[in-house]
Amino acid sequence: MTTAREIMTGGAECVRDYESVLVAAEKMAAHDVGALPICGRDDRLKGMLTDRDIVVKVLGAGHDPAATKAGDLAQGEAVTIGADDDAREILRTMTDHKVRRLPVIDGHTLVGIVAQADVARALPDPQVGELLQAVSTD
Incomplete structure (x- = not known):
């Protein structure tokens, strides 16, 4: 089975x-x-910051993006996947937590990001549909 390490985008840039x-x-x-x-x-890893977080939680709330620290938007423990976990585990994790992107870690080291599209390319069609439905519902 395909692992996260094989389908991830490596060299993920962090914001401190x-x-x-x-x-x-x-x-x-x-x-x-x-x-x-x-x-x-x-x-x-402290969390994930999305463009939506910036728009809704910072700009939409009237906060100054130059004065707001990225760490202020980290919420609880980050949902991650291990570098050697297989695509089915990635699917389960994304589905259970309704996330579209997962940081990939090897031990405690961030090694990449696996996105919904990466998983979609690695899984058979029926499972892709299940993933899309699970993470796209409110």
């Missing part, structure tokens, strides 16, 4: 928990991505 949301938005634009992992000074 002490960096501003403005810096995060600039990194998202530079890398043409809609989400970034939030990492602490110890390089451990």
